[in-house]
Amino acid sequence: MLHTTGPLLSIDLDAQTTEVEEIDDVLAAFIGGRGVATRLISDRVPFDADPLGPENRLVFTTGPMQVSNMSFTGRMNATAVSPLTDGLLSSNAGGFMSRNFADTGYSAIEFAGVSDDLIIVHVTDEGVEFEVVPDLEGATVSETCTYINDEHGLSAEHVACIGPAGENLVRFASIMTTEERAFGRGGLGAVLGSKNVKAVTFTGDSRPDIEIPASQMEIHREAATDNHIMKRQGTVAVMDLANEVNGLPSYYFSEQSFEGVEGINGDSVEAKKYKKGTCSACAFACKLPTRDEERGVETEGPEFEVAMAFGSNSGVDDIVDVMKSNELCDELGLDAISAGNTVAAYLAAEDEFGNRDLIWDVVEQIAYREGVGDDLAEGIDRVAADLDVENWTVKGLDFAAHEGRVLHGQGLSYAVANRGADHMYATFYSVEYPLVDKDEAMPPDGFDGKPERLVERENLMALNDAGVVCKFSRDYMNPERYEMLFDAEFEALLAVGGRIVELERHFNNQRGFDRDDDRLPYDLDGFEDALDAYYDVRGWNHDGTIPD
Known part of the structure; x- marks a missing residue:
């Protein structure tokens, strides 16, 4: 199975020291991106960690597709315990930083502890530099990027930073990259702010040598000409x-x-x-x-x-x-x-x-x-x-635009998603409007066949986030192309996605999440039966927990 390569770089912000660790077994099992970060957080962050405390860790990751030239691969992942939802949460940002991150040679970079001073962390393939930047306190995103470009010659495409919202620990603060792209949902900007890190830069010349099948160019051509x-x-x-x-x-x-x-x-x-x-x-x-x-x-x-x-x-x-x-x-x-x-x-x-x-x-x-x-x-x-x-949230995360009162499968997806009311966790709305081919579409009302389909879509989206492949590739990807790109049977790839979803659920269970959190602020006929069916397909207990 194709997966990203390279060690984990751990950055201790208290001592301003670093450690490099091989994680080949994690990479082989979880491919990259959200999968690898979820495994690392599950293993390395206490279940009772305060999201804004020193024990929480923020992990940046890419996947194997970030060494390709294929469309839909200009993205990367960030994962931590969310100050908004209080659960484990991954956020996905586009832009131009992912390949600069890959150039450092690391598959994952984690930040632990808290810096005494407001700093920028400069990560290269030759080492890490900690720069104290008191003059950037309160700086906006563009002001921070301008400083880094003027002082270090690094464009915004090399930068992940926070604005005043992150410094002030707003629970839905973003980490911004390329100035206008965001690791948005869930407040990871506040996590970085709690660690007193204003920005991180990535650069190097050590991109992993991963062979991507030539079929990538067929997808790229279709994206260009459609x-x-x-x-x-x-x-x-x-x-x-x-x-x-x-x-x-x-x-x-x-x-x-x-x-x-x-x-x-x-x-x-x-x-x-x-x-x-x-x-x-x-x-x-x-x-x-x-x-x-x-x-x-x-x-x-x-x-x-x-x-x-x-x-x-x-x-x-x-x-x-x-x-x-x-x-x-x-x-x-x-x-x-x-x-x-x-x-x-x-x-x-x-x-x-x-x-x-x-x-x-x-x-x-x-x-x-x-x-x-x-x-x-x-x-x-x-x-x-x-x-x-009214409290229009699920697990503390407010709702996206796709209306679960009309698209009932999307409503179920909002309820059970480990991230809360996030439309991208399964993108179930796409089969109910529909935005997919007729043979893949489902009627918007009711729950017939939807719990099974929801599990499949959650697993597929988790696979995309591990890859990392943009979810808007849906018109250009199919099981055969996944198999060619990732060198594995499609069902095996979906199983990786399933393990990611289950790891997230297990972590959240340890923090007290259960069926009571898989709720909507409105009633849908048949919802409770659909929720039971979803748990059954997953093999979970009917109280929303993972079996021992």
Whole structure:
């Protein structure tokens, strides 16, 4: 089975020392990416670790596909115990850093302990340097990247950093790379901030020598030549469809369609797109560099989830307003989905939907933990009662845009996902809209056959995250191509994904998670039976725990 190669680099931030350790058995069993990081965290972090304490570890990993030239491989993984969900969580970011990370020669790099001073950690294939940077306290993402470029000649493509939100331990702070790409969901930026690390840089000339089958170029050619709508509109292309099926969360989830959808849909984003955007080595180019010269707004996006959170869910029908919210989140180092949903909860409490100036003010207050932002920085799960609004979260993670009240399999997926209400954990929405071929589609309502299909999709997405292969490769990957690329039977590859999901569940079980956490804030007919069926397919106990 194809897997990444190279040792684990452990960085002790207390002593500012490093240790290199061979982990060949872990790499062979878990391929790379999320799989390897999940195994390492499970083995090396106490089950009762405080997410913002010194015992938590943050692990960066790539997979074997980051040495290829194939489209859909410009991504990498970060894993830690989440300060937002309190469970083990992996986050996946695109951009251009993954291959610079691979150039260091390490398969995984972990950060343990806490630095006494605010530092940048420079990782190369020749060693590690710790740079004390008190002048960067409170610096935005772009300011931090400019400093690193000016002082070290390293572009933002070599940098993973936090903004003020991470330093201030906002529970949904992001780690930013390439300035506008995010390890977003779950608050890993706060983990890095708790360790007093402002940024990490990666560079070298020791990329592993892994032979990738020639079939990679067939996938690459198809990605380059296909006239896919996502090349023009990104994920926001699905917004009109979601609205049509009464599946677009609006006004803090109180409604499921938005009368102002035309102002924030795919066409509106495409009208503001001024060039192509992509990730490393990818010819699919689905990213969205956008700007509005009249108002001086320039950002990347928004994608569908952010257009929902800061658009329909906040009662905003102007795409430039949403672009500005997105730009603010990137600069301050906030997960734009959670930031938008949290602001929407506040707007609901204050009856201020559509108030764009208030939105931007609150975003800044959250990042700096000022005023009401100090409470909102804790996330919806911790402040919903005080705001007197419904708690629209699962396991502490707020909902993505794909509406589980309409797409019932996606609803089940939100409930059982170890990360919480995250649409990417299984991407089950794609088979229910559907966004896949008719022979792979399922009706949106009901649960017939869906627990079995959900297990398969969770395992497949975990495999992608181990690979690391972008989930938007779905139209170009099939079992035969997985087998050719990874040199293993498809069922064996899915089994690797299953072990990753189970390891996450086991870790979370030790932290107290069980069936009571696999819940939704709304009722779906047949949900309890579907939940039992899901556990049965997994071979888990009906209380949501892994058998001894």
